[in-house]
Amino acid sequence: xxxxxxxxxxxxxxxxxxxxxxxxxxxxxxxxxxxxxxxxxxxxxxxxxxxxxxxxxxxxxxxxxxxxxxxxxxxxxxxxxxxxxxxxxxxxxxxxxxxxxxxxxxxxxxxxxx
Amino acid sequence: xxxxxxxxxxxxxxxxxxxxxxxxxxxxxxxxxxxxxxxxxxxxxxxxxxxxxxxxxxxxxxxxxxxxxxxxxxxxxxxxxxxxxxxxxxxxxxxxxxxxxxxxxxxxxxxxxx
Numbered sequence: 591x592x593x594x595x596x597x598x599x600x601x602x603x604x605x606x607x608x609x610x611x612x613x614x615x616x617x618x619x620x621x622x623x624x625x626x627x628x629x630x631x632x633x634x635x636x637x638x639x640x641x642x643x644x645x646x647x648x649x650x651x652x653x654x655x656x657x658x659x660x661x662x663x664x665x666x667x668x669x670x671x672x673x674x675x676x677x678x679x680x681x682x683x684x685x686x687x688x689x690x691x692x693x694x695x696x697x698x699x700x701x702x703x704x
Numbered sequence: 705x706x707x708x709x710x711x712x713x714x715x716x717x718x719x720x721x722x723x724x725x726x727x728x729x730x731x732x733x734x735x736x737x738x739x740x741x742x743x744x745x746x747x748x749x750x751x752x753x754x755x756x757x758x759x760x761x762x763x764x765x766x767x768x769x770x771x772x773x774x775x776x777x778x779x780x781x782x783x784x785x786x787x788x789x790x791x792x793x794x795x796x797x798x799x800x801x802x803x804x805x806x807x808x809x810x811x812x813x814x815x816x817x818x
Contacts, residue, residue, distance in 0.1 A: 594747075621804050632810045633748060633793065638803040646803040681747050688804035689797050690736050690755065695747035 592616045596682050596696035603703055606671050611699045613665045613682030623683040623693070624657065624667045626650065633681065639665065672703045716815040723784045725812045727777040727794035736797045738806070739768060739779045743790045751779070751792075781814075789816045 595614045603609050615622050624636040637647045639657055647655075656668045665684075669676055679698040685691050717723045729737070735756045740748035754761045754768045754777075761768050767780040777794050791813050795806040 623805065625806075625808075633795075633806075633808040635805045635807065638805050640803070646805055683747075683806075685804055688802070690753075691804075692750045692753070693738075693804075693806060695740075695749070698745075698747050 592694070594682055594684055594694050594696035596680075596699050598699060599697065600700045601702070603672055603701070605674055605703050609669050609672055609701060611667045611669075611680050611682075611701070613667070613696055614663055615665055615682065615684030616694055617663070619684035619686050619694070621685040621688060622659065622665045623685075625681045625683060625695075627679040627681065627698075629678070636667075636680075669701075672701075674703050677701055677703045713810070714813045714815065716817060717784050719784060719786060719816050719818050721784055723779075723781040723788070723814060723816075725779045725781075725792050725814065727779075727809050729775050729777065729794075729796055729809075731796070731798075732772070732775060734796045734798055737768070737770060737777050738795045738797065739766075739777075740793045740795060740808075741788075741790045742793060742811070748793060748795075784814075784816050786816050786818060789814055 597612045622639040625633050626636050627633045635648050637651045638645045654670045658666045679700050681698045682696045683693045685693045738753040739751040741751050742748045752763045752766050752768050754770050759770050765782045769778045791811045793811045794809045
């Protein structure tokens with residue numbers, strides 16, 4: 591069964607450092623997403639990406655965040671200068687269509703900022 | 705407003721019993737609803753979905769009910785098994801959204817007692 595893969599599974603970083611979280615979406619999917627889940631809380635939308643550009647971003651997704659699909663297979667989330675409050679699980683998801691189709695989620699990257 | 709919320713943060717059931725997990729949503733324009741299961745340390749996993757033009761949909765051991773009059777969604781799990789223990793989230797996806805983002809509720813923890 592096709593799956594979304596994310597690396598690393600766990601990332602520990604010093605406050606102020608840059609991190610890049612990586613995702614390989616399912617190959618025939620066209621819509622890509624990053625979500626965040628702070629421990630014990632609900633999953634929150636960060637950003638959606640389609641046709642090589644951001645289609646929507648949430649208030650959480652400020653200037654410190656960026657996304658890229660550099661080579662047609664990888665989809666990355668970069669946090670330029672991490673803060674303690676960025677500590678969370680980050681999930682990548684992909685879909686074949688915008689609405690009414692299943693979103694497939696990766697296993698997540700646990701980001702710990704110390 | 706834009707929120708999808710859940711009643712009861714924790715539900716404890718005996719193995720073999722039926723489970724009912726509830727969700728309330730606030731936006732009457734919502735078109736499409738999905739239930740996700742999240743096991744510890746994993747990403748959300750699709751269980752079942754329903755479009756707003758339906759009021760019931762059945763899967764294997766699961767049924768989703770949609771009551772648009774009171775903006776209520778429920779997930780029924782028949783003959784609950786220990787493997788069903790997880791956090792369950794309802795999520796919303798709208799045709800009016802150009803991006804396909806999902807809006808998640810708070811989550812209900814289902815504990816299955818052997």
